[in-house]
Each structure stands twice: as structure tokens, then as C-alpha cells.
Amino acid sequence: MLEKRTDSPDQSVEAVFQEFGNMLYRIAFVMMKNAFDAEDVVQDTLIKYMEHRERGKTFETEEHRKAWLIRVDINLCKNRLRFYKNHPKIGMDQLSRYYEEKEDTRLMDSLLLLPSRYREILLLHYVEGYQGKEIAQMLGISESAVRKRLERGRGKLRDLLEETE
Amino acid sequence: MTDLGKESGLMEERAWKGKSIEEEERPDPAEDAENRLRAVAYRIVPDESAKKRIMEGVKAGKRKGRRLTPRIPAAVFAACLLLSLFCFARPGVIGEDVVVYAATEEHGWQKLVEGERILLKKEPYQTLEEGEEAFEDNGRSTYYPYICTFRVEVPENYVYDKQMVIIRDDDILEFGDRLEWWVAPERPEDAGRIMQGAFRLWIVDENRERQAALELELTKEDGKCYAELRRVWESKAYKRSQHKK
Numbered sequence: 520m521l522e523k524r525t526d527s528p529d530q531s532v533e534a535v536f537q538e539f540g541n542m543l544y545r546i547a548f549v550m551m552k553n554a555f556d557a558e559d560v561v562q563d564t565l566i567k568y569m570e571h572r573e574r575g576k577t578f579e580t581e582e583h584r585k586a587w588l589i590r591v592d593i594n595l596c597k598n599r600l601r602f603y604k605n606h607p608k609i610g611m612d613q614l615s616r617y618y619e620e621k622e623d624t625r626l627m628d629s630l631l632l633l634p635s636r637y638r639e640i641l642l643l644h645y646v647e648g649y650q651g652k653e654i655a656q657m658l659g660i661s662e663s664a665v666r667k668r669l670e671r672g673r674g675k676l677r678d679l680l681e682e683t684e
Numbered sequence: 685m686t687d688l689g690k691e692s693g694l695m696e697e698r699a700w701k702g703k704s705i706e707e708e709e710r711p712d713p714a715e716d717a718e719n720r721l722r723a724v725a726y727r728i729v730p731d732e733s734a735k736k737r738i739m740e741g742v743k744a745g746k747r748k749g750r751r752l753t754p755r756i757p758a759a760v761f762a763a764c765l766l767l768s769l770f771c772f773a774r775p776g777v778i779g780e781d782v783v784v785y786a787a788t789e790e791h792g793w794q795k796l797v798e799g800e801r802i803l804l805k806k807e808p809y810q811t812l813e814e815g816e817e818a819f820e821d822n823g824r825s826t827y828y829p830y831i832c833t834f835r836v837e838v839p840e841n842y843v844y845d846k847q848m849v850i851i852r853d854d855d856i857l858e859f860g861d862r863l864e865w866w867v868a869p870e871r872p873e874d875a876g877r878i879m880q881g882a883f884r885l886w887i888v889d890e891n892r893e894r895q896a897a898l899e900l901e902l903t904k905e906d907g908k909c910y911a912e913l914r915r916v917w918e919s920k921a922y923k924r925s926q927h928k929k
Binding site: 532533536540541544545548549554557558559561562565566569601617618623626627630634636641642645646648659660661663664667671673676677680 | 717718719720721722724725726727728729730734735737738739741742813815816820821822855857866
């Protein structure tokens with residue numbers, strides 16, 4: 520599996536945050552739809568990473584480490600979403616921190632309106648650049664499910680974009 | 685995977701959609717949006733103050749919630765649990781101060797009594813969105829059409845910790861003094877089977893010393909949900925403190 524007994528030299532939590540912090544935050548932000556939860560999720564992901572290291576577990580490659588972090592990040596988001604029965608929709612004020620172009624805001628807003636099962640697949644595929652097989656392994660679902668969700672997610676995203684045009 | 689970006693993603697997308705690369709040459713405005721996702725999403729980054737907060741929290745080992753996560757292997761954990769139960773065990777009456785109520789159809793909030801199995805009220809909870817299915821491809825479900833609710837009362841100055849439990853696809857969650865059993869649909873292969881799980885609560889004092897433990901036996905049978913209070917163990921310290929009052 521992903522955890523192996525060999526490791527690359529620098530795996531301190533600071534180095535991991537430096538390298539993958541933005542990515543973890545981006546995923547958590549899109550999943551949780553707000554900056555506060557995104558911060559908490561990244562924090563918990565890094566704590567889990569520290570605990571993982573304390574147990575003496577290491578990773579074979581940087582890619583294994585990255586995939587492990589993404590998996591933990593997404594799982595923590597899912598756990599948290601379960602606890603929020605009616606999780607609030609993101610306010611435009613939070614998105615406007617990042618976007619000046621109306622088109623960009625509309626695109627990201629549409630992505631955030633998608634159900635989380637489609638959101639995570641679109642994010643991992645189009646934003647993080649993972650292949651279907653890798654996403655399937657990361658999320659513990661079949662490749663055909665990834666394919667199906669990607670297709671549906673893409674369709675829903677287009678519908679939303681058309682609606683707001 | 686560092687170079688896996690938009691390009692490789694698009695290649696795969698083409699394959700999935702069964703379109704040739706030539707066909708893809710024609711620009712599609714909707715597809716352009718998907719391609720722009722990467723650039724747009726990459727602008728989401730934590731600002732310096734957020735970065736600082738995250739690292740401070742990590743260094744402090746900050747944990748959210750009151751859950752105690754066992755960091756020891758399950759077998760060792762189980763052995764310690766058995767040992768502690770053996771030390772503290774006193775098969776006895778239910779502590780008057782620790783009370784669990786369950787929402788029932790017939791009697792509203794009903795106090796659980798040891799050894800008595802009661803039928804729980806299943807309230808509608810989640811609905812499926814159009815096009816969504818109750819079961820994932822792997823046969824699991826993360827959709828909860830029903831919910832059963834419990835209320836826990838513990839003595840002042842005491843709190844409780846719990847042992848997480850799942851029954852097949854169901855989750856039992858704690859929200860302060862409220863427990864929720866999120867009920868997933870029955871898998872086809874489980875038809876006619878009785879599903880059961882034990883949910884343990886440990887009452888701890890302000891020093892995190894375990895004072896009492898009780899167990900809820902949760903049963904799913906013929907689509908109905910039942911709960912039974914199984915046991916309450918109280919520590920000698922707890923008994924002594926109660927005696928002094």
C-alpha cells in the first residue's frame with residue numbers, strides 16, 4: 520500500500536506544510552466551502568501526519584506522501600461535513616478574496632454548488648491532475664465510479680454555468 | 685505525478701468520453717470552463733495569518749472535539765478495556781445520575797432501563813438528490829434516510845467520552861448531550877439479517893478519571909431500530925464521592 524519503510528530525507532511537518540499546504544487548503548476550501556473549516560482541516564491533516572510519523576511509518580516516494588495527505592485531507596472534510604447537517608453555502612465575500620473576474624467567481628461558485636461527491640472528483644482530476652485510477656485508489660471507490668461521477672459532475676457543472684449565464 | 689496536470693487530465697477525459705482528439709480540436713465553451721478550473725482553483729491559498737494559525741495549532745497538537753482517539757493497537761486497547769472493566773466492574777443497578785433517554789414513537793422521550801429493549805422513533809433525515817443512488821459501487825451507503833435520537837444526562841462536573849461505533853453503514857455520533865444514530869438503507873444482501881452494535885459511554889470526571897461506563901445495545905431488525913441499556917459500571921471512587929454527599 521502507500522506506507523512504506525523507506526523515506527525521503529526531509530519530511531518534517533513544516534516542510535510538508537511548505538510544499539503541500541496550499542494544495543491541502545485548496546482541497547479543504549472547495550470541500551468545506553469556507554476558510555475557517557479549511558484551516559481546521561489542514562491543521563488536523565498535519566497533526567495526523569505527525570502522528571503517522573511518530574508511529575514510525577514513512578513513505579516510499581514524495582508521490583506516496585502527497586496521495587496520503589490528500590486522502591486524509593478529504594476524509595477529514597467528509598467527517599466534518601457529516602457533522603454539519605445544514606452546512607452553510609459559501610458567501611461571496613469569502614470567494615471575492617480570491618477573484619476579481621466575474622467569470623472566475625461564477626465558475627468557482629458553480630463548482631461549490633455541486634454535491635461533494637462530484638466536487639472532489641472534479642477537483643482531483645482537473646485541478647490536481649490525477650488520473651481515474653489514482654483517484655479511485657485515493658478515495659477507495661472503483662474506477663468506473665470515478666468515471667461516472669466525473670461525467671455527471673461535468674454535466675452538472677455545465678448546467679449550473681448555463682443557468683447563471 | 686508532479687507533472688500530471690491539465691494535459692494528462694484532458695487526454696484521459698477524451699478517452700472517457702470516447703471522442704477523438706480531432707473532434708476535440710473544435711473549441712467548446714463549456715469545456716473551456718473545466719480547463720479554467722485549475723487556474724481558478726489555484727488562486728485559493730491560505731493567507732499569511734491563516735498559515736500562522738495552522739502551524740501554531742499543529743505545534744500545539746490542538747485537537748477538535750472531545751473524542752479520545754486510541755493510539756495503541758486495537759488488541760492492546762481491548763485488553764486494557766477488559767482489565768479496567770474487571771477492576772471496576774460491579775454488575776449492579778443503573779447509577780441514578782447517569783440517565784439515557786431515547787426518542788420513541790409511542791412515549792416521546794423514554795428513559796432507558798437496564799435490560800429493557802425499546803423501539804426507537806425513526807425520523808426522516810436525508811433525501812437523495814436527483815440522479816443520486818443510495819448505494820455506492822462498492823455496495824456501501826453514505827446516505828442516511830432516517831435518524832434515531834438519544835439524550836444523555838450526566839452529573840454536574842462530569843462529562844462523557846465514547847467509543848465510536850458503526851453498524852454496517854450506520855453511524856452513531858455524539859453531539860454534546862445528544863446522541864444520533866444515522867440509519868442507512870439496508871443492503872440487499874442483508875435482508876432478513878439482524879444487525880447489532882454496542883455503543884459505550886464512559887463517564888469521566890474533570891481529571892479524565894473514568895467513573896462509570898454504560899453500554900447501549902443497538903439493534904436493527906426488520907427495518908426497525910431498537911436500543912437496550914446493557915450495563916453500568918461505577919468506580920469505587922465514584923461510589924465514595926456519592927456516599928460523602
